Amino acid sequence: MALDKDCLFCKIINGDIPSAKVYEDEFVYAFKDIEPIAPVHYLFVPKTHICCAKKIDAENSQYAAKIFEAIAKVAADEGIESYRVINNCGEDAGQSVMHLHFHMLAGTKMGWGKQSLG
Numbered sequence: 520m521a522l523d524k525d526c527l528f529c530k531i532i533n534g535d536i537p538s539a540k541v542y543e544d545e546f547v548y549a550f551k552d553i554e555p556i557a558p559v560h561y562l563f564v565p566k567t568h569i570c571c572a573k574k575i576d577a578e579n580s581q582y583a584a585k586i587f588e589a590i591a592k593v594a595a596d597e598g599i600e601s602y603r604v605i606n607n608c609g610e611d612a613g614q615s616v617m618h619l620h621f622h623m624l625a626g627t628k629m630g631w632g633k634q635s636l637g
């Protein structure tokens with residue numbers, strides 16, 4: 520597990536910055552988004568510093584797989600039948616924290632289509 524001392528989410532994983540934890544295992548940490556845009560809004564992050572989806576490769580892709588396993592587990596544990604998973608990669612897509620993360624959104628009926636791209 521290689522953390523970056525200057526990275527916000529690495530600091531959260533390390534416990535240096537508080538967070539509302541919803542799940543943790545060897546590979547994955549998940550916590551409530553501080554500015555939720557849905558009734559359920561969790562962030563799932565790898566417990567190693569990967570800047571973004573562009574840097575997922577054969578060496579580290581197990582973290583991405585483990586994140587999707589964790590999302591399915593949390594959904595099952597919390598009785599969440601329907602949810603959306605979002606990864607923003609890069610500036611135009613709206614990535615604001617440069618540590619790979621997947622938003623899990625649920626608890627409301629969600630729209631879909633071009634207008635949702637803002």
Ligand code: AMP
Binds near residue numbers: 527551555562606617
């Ligand atoms: P993105 O815009 O895809 O990079 O998502 C970053 C997310 O991190 C945003 O939804 C923020 O609300 C969230 N966020 C930023 N700082 C914190 C924090 N300290 N604790 C929890 N969520 C945070």
Ligand code: ZN
Binds near residue numbers: 526529530567
């Ligand atoms: Zn990091």
